[in-house]
Amino acid sequence: MKVLNIVGARPNFVKIAPLHRAFSQYPDMISKIVHTGQHYDSVMSGIFFDQLDLPKPDFFLGVAAGTQTQQTAQIMVEFEKVLISERPDLVLVVGDVNSTLACTLVSVKMNVPLAHVEAGLRSGDRSMPEEINRILTDAVSDHLFVTEQAAVDNLLRENVADNEIHFTGNVMIDSLEYYKDAIDRSPILKNLGVNAASYVLMTMHRPANVDGKAGLQRILKIVKRLALLKTVVFPIHPRTWKNIEINGLKNEFENVQNLKILEPQGYLEFLNLTKNAALVVTDSGGIQEETTYLNVPCITLRENTERPVTFEVGTNFLLKNADAESVSLLATEIFAGNCKKGTIPAGWDGKAAERIVAILREKYINSYVCDK
Template sequence: MKVLSIVGARPNFVKIAPLHRAFSQHHEITSKIVHTGQHYDPVMSGIFFDQLNLPKPDFCLNVAAGTPIQQIAQIMMEFEKVMLIEKPDLVLVVGDVNSTLACTLVSVKMNVPVAHVEAGLRSGDRSMPEEINRILTDAVSDHLFVTEQDAVDNLLSENVPATRIHFAGNVMIDSLAYYKEAIQNASILKTLELNAGSYVLMTMHRPSNVDGREGLERVLKIIKRLALLKTVIFPIHPRTWKNMGVYGLKNEFENIKNLKILEPQGYLEFLNLTKNASLVVTDSGGIQEETTYLNVPCITLRENTERPVTVKEGTNYLLKNADEESVALVTAEIFAGNCKIGQIPEGWDGKAAERIVAILREKYINSYVCDK
């Protein structure tokens, strides 16, 4: 059985690492990694491969930057070449980035089965590019591996046959659990001269928050308010930093007392910062999951979330139409000790990849042997 696993952006690397490791435990499976190049900057890509012990990709598509449509089109054309060479039995995609959709469409058109890991997540907001990627990928994939019950319900409501849906758990948590000791030993707090619990960790990269002046000015006001209480650590996405310059706001951010702006961090360093933060303020999907697993309070600045289990069961607060006042009110409750008592959702136990590989082996190897 030959599997091509697709990576393109940082969250993909975290999810593919445990799957590739699980595939490699079985001699009858050949696991190859295709890197589309969607995240091509070394700080957004290379360091994650190193820290997650991922081998050098078998194929690098080296897709250039461009609009989402240009990027998807380029990935499709380059991935078709790989498919013609490799003729895989299965293509495995994760998450909801452009690489996920592009490679799925190529595979389906070439009659190769697709397994989508982290399927069924829905925000209900089709203005999000990721939402369209998720819906289209799920509609044509053969195997849908989900992380939470809401995802199962979403797929069933879209008339997806139950036989295609598998409740497997969360592979992102597999990586977190596997590298727990290495995360704990990361020296980032010492480097930044921080103590555990002494700071708020901030990440922002969604277009609604950072692609326009209004969103960036709102983030600026929120950080100013948080910085009155504790040091704010802000590992900054390249696009966010670029847009601060476009709107002439870099100096205003840099002049905030108690704000430390960092380059994007490696996987181990960032999770160490997350684990030891008193609060995380974000617009990221994956960080909502990681904070829930680590039992760290999280405020998500978005109108919706495709990961409602982090709000229902975890430590996540979803703040819609958030401004500095609403963030300050929730922060005050958290710092007063009145934060949520979260729990780890079902299947977030570090063994999701093993369950996924077991299901795929049963489908593509054991059933084939039995048929013979």
């Protein structure tokens, strides 16, 4: 059985690593990696491949900058060539980035079976590109592997057949568990001169927060208020930093006292920072899950989240209409110890990839042998 695993952006690498490792345990399975190039430089891509022990991609499509439409179209054109030459038994996509949708559409049009890992997540906000990517990918996938019960409920409401839905857990947690010792060995805290629980870790990249001057000014005010409470460590996404410069806010960010601005970090460094933070403030989806598993308080600056389990049973606080005052007040409560005690969601045990591969083997290999 030949499987093509699609990666494009940094979160994809974290999810594909345990799946590729699980596929590769079986001599009757061929696992190949297709890198679309959506995140393509050494900072956003190369270091993740190195740290996650991923082999050099079997195919690199070389699609990078451009509008979402341009990027999606270019990936589709290039990926079609790969499908024609490889003739795989299955295409596996993860998450909700443009690469996910692009390769989904090509696979379906060429009648190649499709598996979607991290299916069924819904924010209810169709202004988010990721929401459209999720909905469309789930609508045409043959196998949907989900991370939480809410995702099962969403898919059933959308009339997905019950036998196509599989509650297998969270492959992001597989990576976190597998690399926990390497994460602990990272010298990032020493290099930055900070101690555990002495800082707030911040990430921001959603268009609503960073693509306009008003949003960036709001984030700047939040950073300034948090920096009065603790050191703020802020690894800044390249697009976020570009928008900060375009909107003339570079000097204001750089002049904030008690703020450490960093380039994007490697997987091991970033998870070490996450694990040891007093608080994480983010707009990322995956970080909500990682903080829940690590039992680190997290404030999510969004109007909605597609991962409700992180605030229903985890350590995440979804702060809508957030401003500097509301973030500062909540952070102060958290630092005082008045925060909820989260629990780890069901199936987040480091074995999700094994369960996914077992299901696919049953459908594509064991059933074939039985038929013969």
